[in-house]
Amino acid sequence: LGCPLIPDVVLCFYHFCKLVFFLSCRYVSKTAAQPVSEFEYDAPSMKTPVPGPKSKLSPPPHSLFISQNVGAVNFFCNYEESRGNYLVDADGNRMLDLYTQISSVPIGYNHPALMKAITNPNNLTAFVNRPALGILPPENFPEKLIESLLSVAPAGMTRVQTMACGSCSNENAFKAMFIWYKIKERGASGPSAEEMSSCMINQGPGCPDLSILSFMGGFHGRTMGCLATTHSKVIHKLDIPSFDWPIAPFPKLQYPLEQFVRENAQEEARCLEEVEDLIVKWRQKGKPVAGIIVEPIQAEGGDNHASHDFFIKLRNIARKHGCAFHVDEVQTGGGTTGKFWAHEHWGTGDPADIVSFSKKMLTGGYYFKDELQPDKGYRIFNTWMGDPSKNVFLSEVLNVIRRENLLEEVTRSGKALLQGLYELQAQYPHLLSRARGLGTFCAIDARDDVTRDNLILKTRDKGVLLGGCGEMSIRFRPSLVFKEYHAHQFLNIFNDVLAEYK
Numbered sequence: 438l439g440c441p442l443i444p445d446v447v448l449c450f451y452h453f454c455k456l457v458f459f460l461s462c463r464y465v466s467k468t469a470a471q472p473v474s475e476f477e478y479d480a481p482s483m484k485t486p487v488p489g490p491k492s493k494l495s496p497p498p499h500s501l502f503i504s505q506n507v508g509a510v511n512f513f514c515n516y517e518e519s520r521g522n523y524l525v526d527a528d529g530n531r532m533l534d535l536y537t538q539i540s541s542v543p544i545g546y547n548h549p550a551l552m553k554a555i556t557n558p559n560n561l562t563a564f565v566n567r568p569a570l571g572i573l574p575p576e577n578f579p580e581k582l583i584e585s586l587l588s589v590a591p592a593g594m595t596r597v598q599t600m601a602c603g604s605c606s607n608e609n610a611f612k613a614m615f616i617w618y619k620i621k622e623r624g625a626s627g628p629s630a631e632e633m634s635s636c637m638i639n640q641g642p643g644c645p646d647l648s649i650l651s652f653m654g655g656f657h658g659r660t661m662g663c664l665a666t667t668h669s670k671v672i673h674k675l676d677i678p679s680f681d682w683p684i685a686p687f688p689k690l691q692y693p694l695e696q697f698v699r700e701n702a703q704e705e706a707r708c709l710e711e712v713e714d715l716i717v718k719w720r721q722k723g724k725p726v727a728g729i730i731v732e733p734i735q736a737e738g739g740d741n742h743a744s745h746d747f748f749i750k751l752r753n754i755a756r757k758h759g760c761a762f763h764v765d766e767v768q769t770g771g772g773t774t775g776k777f778w779a780h781e782h783w784g785t786g787d788p789a790d791i792v793s794f795s796k797k798m799l800t801g802g803y804y805f806k807d808e809l810q811p812d813k814g815y816r817i818f819n820t821w822m823g824d825p826s827k828n829v830f831l832s833e834v835l836n837v838i839r840r841e842n843l844l845e846e847v848t849r850s851g852k853a854l855l856q857g858l859y860e861l862q863a864q865y866p867h868l869l870s871r872a873r874g875l876g877t878f879c880a881i882d883a884r885d886d887v888t889r890d891n892l893i894l895k896t897r898d899k900g901v902l903l904g905g906c907g908e909m910s911i912r913f914r915p916s917l918v919f920k921e922y923h924a925h926q927f928l929n930i931f932n933d934v935l936a937e938y939k
């Protein structure tokens with residue numbers, strides 16, 4: 438090697454040792470080819486810790502706004518400068534966004550297809566006028582729904598009801614299930630005079646003691662009805678009156694899955710047995726279960742998965758006991774698991790009676806089977822019942838998903854992300870465990886909640902935004918334009934954070 442004082446063999450050995458040392462204590466993710474995109478940045482770029490001085494919350498005028506919600510704001514954003522997978526904050530920090538506004542950005546920030554849609558003169562009236570859709574829908578609204586929402590309807594669902602947000606969708610889906618249940622029970626006869634008078638004073642039989650069965654760890658929203666089925670965090674529920682509705686245990690799977698096949702199957706069987714017991718108990722109590730609600734992956738509750746077999750059996754239990762089966766795809770829907778709906782992974786042609794959505798779908802709402810159509814107008818109703826301008830954007834999002842094969846991209850980048858997480862948990866077993874995921878809908882557990890929160894903050898200061906869920910999980914919720922390249926960018930940065938973590 439040209440140095441007269443050190444023999445080549447010693448130098449070679451030295452370099453070999455350096456390499457072994459390097460490989461044994463640092464994870465270095467492969468870099469994938471950077472995708473060609475005119476509208477995106479190529480990397481994070483940090484100028485200050487986050488929140489930076491411009492995001493600091495104390496002086497006015499920010500403090501005036503913040504007085505609404507002092508505990509929750511992370512930092513202020515510059516949406517004009519944000520592009521694709523990168524969110525820019527008020528201080529000019531550019532971060533790779535793996536949290537995407539609580540999982541609600543379908544194709545990244547300022548996507549050219551959406552920018553174009555807003556300048557198309559044919560779309561202007563949809564943005565300027567917000568109709569009361571329940572009574573005065575635009576004449577082309579049915580065709581627009583066929584083009585957008587109904588083109589991705591889940592198997593067996595012929596109808597869709599739009600709404601504003603996730604909670605509003607679930608809340609109205611519950612009402613649809615109760616109405617369906619009572620119509621089924623009454624048969625041909627209409628409601629009695631007693632039912633009509635008692636409902637006006639919140640009493641039975643007009644306000645019947647029906648219930649919805651939900652799962653421990655589930656999250657279905659924060660309005661009063663939804664909250665009775667939400668069991669993920671105390672802060673959502675404390676001080677709010679609720680219903681006496683049954684709550685079943687959700688399977689707690691042990692990882693790695695291939696090592697715990699028997700234990701996990703037993704755990705799922707235990708939970709299903711409990712579901713049936715609860716349905717029987719609540720019927721005996723005079724509060725029959727009209728519907729069962731479940732997320733295909735419990736998201737806010739900690740990214741808790743169950744097998745496809747579990748969900749198919751649960752669906753069968755609902756059918757057997759005459760309960761409607763409501764699959765809440767507010768967080769899992771829209772392509773993030775590599776299929777358009779997470780329930781498609783179950784591989785059944787009759788997955789549900791109701792599927793609710795929001796977030797990446799840009800509009801809220803729910804699909805439902807014909808028999809859940811209420812018998813009269815105004816039974817499921819509110820002023821706006823959605824927003825046609827969101828439907829314009831959704832059509833464009835669906836075009837981009839199809840044109841750019843984004844579901845395949847999600848499967849590919851999700852594999853790279855999950856593989857990287859497996860490698861990191863093998864390298865840092867004292868910090869990380871239980872890497873899991875479907876598509877890019879991935880998560881990993883930290884050793885405790887404090888470590889989880891610290892890892893998220895340290896990673897943010899290095900230019901990647903992450904979210905937490907459950908007690909100690911980190912969740913990954915990139916948009917559908919997240920590529921392998923971005924997965925490796927994140928993995929390298931996360932590795933640096935882990936390597937420095939005491």
Ligand SMILES: Cc1ncc(COP(=O)(O)O)c(C=O)c1O
Binds near residue numbers: 736
């Ligand atoms: C599965 C699920 N259902 C319902 C909701 C409630 O949606 P929103 O916050 O839009 O009311 C959420 C929100 O995170 C969710 O993840």
